[in-house]
Amino acid sequence: MRVLLIGFGAMGGALLKGWVDTCEVAIVDPFKEDCAKTIDDLPADYYPDVAVIAVKPQILDQVMPAYAKFKHTLFISIAAGVSTQCFTKWLGDGIRLARVMPNLPVIVKEGACAYILNQYCTKSDKEVVEVLLKKVGIFEKLESEALFDAVTALSGSGPAYVYYLCECLEQAGVKLGLTPELAKKFARQTIIGSATTLKELPLEASQLRANVTSKGGTTEAALAVLMQNNSLQDLFFAALTAACNRSKELGAV
Ligand SMILES: NC(=O)c1ccc[n+]([C@@H]2O[C@H](COP(=O)([O-])OP(=O)(O)OC[C@H]3O[C@@H](n4cnc5c(N)ncnc54)[C@H](OP(=O)(O)O)[C@@H]3O)[C@@H](O)[C@H]2O)c1
Incomplete structure (x- = not known):
């Protein structure tokens, strides 16, 4: 399968790591070494089976029309x-388009990717999309395109929330007297270990939490602060709502 990657940044590069062994990948990115700078630098007879669009949303209206060929x-x-409608505008009516929302853990094949297909996609397009996504983690087909903003807010942007949690744990550990090195090492391993239990133990997150919260203990004391008046839950809802709204704004290009 000939895959053309348009944009070799954080996410394009992460996806490429999972695909490079099985696909013939060509890249277009104006400022990177060892790849075509523009679409015009591809060989004259080059024709991709699949083109993955991985540039920032803000520049799509300048970049996309050249690919309509x-x-x-x-x-x-x-x-x-x-939205898929925007791509129809740039690439022409009748194009076959899949819209995918990946997240950064695709770089370690632990991504969560949601996708939809437009009405022109075939059964074999669905298979192609699923083969590519399976290489980089789990995937789900969404019922409607309207759900993309919510998925973007939850899993697309989600890894950043977890990285921020790691930073917060680290800083709190230092304030409590740990060396920065130890705080960093233990904050990181706590998140890695907890994520692994979520993956490997067949229990709900709430059950895992209950299992480590003994009555009158230290964890209960900390959770009483975090869960007071549902404040953290409300904060996460506000944060995800902001991401969801921003996703809608970006869609209005
Ligand atoms: N990062 C995430 O976690 C995440 C999650 C889900 C979805 N996404 C989506 O993934 C897309 C890429 O995001 P990203 O974080 O990977 O951004 P990024 O790191 O900025 O990557 C975009 C790449 O495209 C390059 N580029 C600029 N103009 C180009 C052109 N005309 N043709 C080809 N490439 C061009 C950029 O080069 P320069 O840097 O030199 O300008 C950069 O290398 C975005 O649409 C974003 O919404 C990202």
């Missing part, structure tokens, strides 16, 4: 917020 290519967009 690939009329028989399956386009896969990972751009946050940008």
Whole structure:
């Protein structure tokens, strides 16, 4: 399968790591070494089976129209917020398009990717999308495109929330007297270990939490602060709502 990657940044590079062994990948990115700078630098007879759109949403209206010449290519967009309708405008009516929302853990094949297909996609396009996504983690087909903003807010942006939690744990550990090195090492391993239990033990997150919260103990004391008046839950809802709204704004290009 010939895959053209348009944009070799954080997410394009992460996806490529999972695909490079099984696909023939060409890359277009204006400022990177060892790849085509623009679409015009690709060999004259080059024609991709699949083109993965991994540039920032804000520049899509300048970048996309040049790719309209690939009329028989399956386009896969990972751009946050940008609707299938926008791509029809840039690439032409009748293009086959999958919209995917990945997240950064695809880089370690632990991604969570949601996708939809437009009405022109075939059964074999679905298989192609699923083969590619399976290589980088779990995937789900969404019932409707309207759900993309919520998925973007939860899993697309989600890894950043966990990284921020890691930073917060580390800083609190230092304030309590640990060396920065120890606080960093233990904050990170606590998140890695907890994530692994979520993956490997067949228990709900709430059950895992209950299992480590003994009555009158230290964890209970900390959770009483975190869960007071549902304040952390409300904060997460506000944060995800902000991400969801931003996803909608980005879609209005
Ligand atoms: N990062 C995430 O966690 C995440 C999650 C889900 C979805 N996404 C989506 O993934 C897409 C890429 O995000 P990202 O975080 O990977 O951004 P990024 O790191 O900025 O990557 C975009 C890449 O595209 C390059 N580029 C700029 N103009 C180009 C052109 N005309 N043709 C080809 N490439 C061009 C950029 O080069 P320069 O840097 O030199 O400009 C950069 O290397 C976005 O649409 C975003 O919404 C990202």
